[in-house]
Amino acid sequence: MTRKHPSLRVKLLRQLRPWHRRIGIFSTLLVIFMAVSGVLINHSNQLSLDTAPVKQSWLLDYYGIKAPKDVHLYQQSPQQLISASNQVWLDDKLILEANAPVLAVIRYNEMIVAVDNSHLYLLSQQGELLETQGSATGLPSHIQALGLQDNLWLKTQSGLFVADSDLIEWSQAQPLAIIPWVKALENSDSSEVTLQIRASRLHWERVLLDMHSGRFFGSLGPWLMDLVALALIIMSLTGCYIWLQQKPVKVKRRKK
Template sequence: MSNNTVRAIADRQPLSQTGTKKSEANPAVSASSTASPVTADGVASGVGRDQKQAPRSPRPKAGKKNMSMFLRQWHQRGGLFAFLFMGWLGISGFLLNQSASWGLDAIRVGSQTLMAMYGLHPEVPDSGYKQGEHWLATTTENTVVDGHVLNAHIPSPLGFAAVNIDGSQTLFVATKDKVTVLDTDGRVIDELSDYLLPVGAVSALGTTSSGEDGASTIVVKGERSYTSRDGIAWVPLQDDSAVSWSQQTALSEGIKSQVEPFARPTVALEQVLIDLHSGRLFGRVGPWVINTVGVICVWLSISGVWMMWRANKRKTSARRR
């Protein structure tokens, strides 16, 4: 065959064969077209198979990760809830420890709002004692004589009397174990008790007119009756039928209006601190709130220790690698 004929046959060969020949003639192109597929992380699966990859740290399990986050979140929430209560419990506890030295047990609080929380309201007495133009009434915390409140409360008086001693009116208030001597302004002059009284226990107090001048004398009754003009020297009274014994009587509305300002209840500041510290001041709900705060504090302690233990465990594992 001539050379022209051979060239014509070569030009008629299929393109697939031509492409094969070209690829065989150029091995670099063939290698690149048949390269290994790329994986999702962008690294060829066939590249570096002989090289050892660096070990990766194990990922924490989903359950443990969720538990740690759960504890951390609720630890923060519980701490925020208990913050105010724990602060108040600490302050009130400190004040209670210093109550005696700071005199908090002697301070009285009379706030109407606070008294309403305690369920306390003013209670004006309906009855009292009257002797001439003088009168005496007692409330829960105060003793009022002629509109003057006494510095020292006289609870449960047994009698009230007024006699003229040395030209001036002197008032006597009797209880079971003593007799208090007052002036008309409600100031305490003296207190008669023990050996200053002729009887061991006073059961009644009264007045009687005796002597040529008809002056009134004070009479106390115990095992027997004794009389005195000045409350110092006592003599037995043989017949006490003429004695005008002091008895309770109904108070007028005018007297009640004078007693009302002194009938308002008060509570010791120390007791308020105790009730606030325990939550009893807020009724039935208060103690449960304090109990909840106590449970939360226990929870904070346990969860805090657990999270610290987990953190130390992770640090130790990381150092060993």
């Protein structure tokens, strides 16, 4: 008996089946990931992902978010009052970007007061900027320190100045007692505060969006997503071909 050689159609089916399975497994895993990340992104508001900070140091490093410099904690409770270079933070909320490094921050008369070397900033308890004072408004220049003794005091190169109760006018004066100058809290753990500031600049919604689009993986990320799309197209075409070739042929019944 002569052995029949498999036809071209059978050979093609034998080649397609294993590749169909391999491509299916590869694309299925990525499709599941994209589906899950897509659902999370669609419900990011309900899940608070748009406000949830990323606290993983390696992720912050990956996004190039560096640790702030010159971090100082001025108040621990009821809310943390922090300065970092020219910025002032209320807990994890950035409330001020000063024109120069911040010298001191204090709460005064239901306000938050911050100074750099040439400006004084008045903010509400919630961190809204109310007023900025400078030399044009009569604020002394070359500020070195901020103090509190009944009223606010400024230490400058030209001497000491005291503000009136409304913080409008500043007068040069000599204090009757030693003025307690505002300083950062000693023995405070700046590493936790530093991580808190870094984490506030990146939220999980941004990370999920980057992963979903492929941009998280750099310049090759979008190409990877294109490869997944191509794999799905190939899997659909090969699946249809295999199904059509294995579809049972309907036998017409003969009429009696």
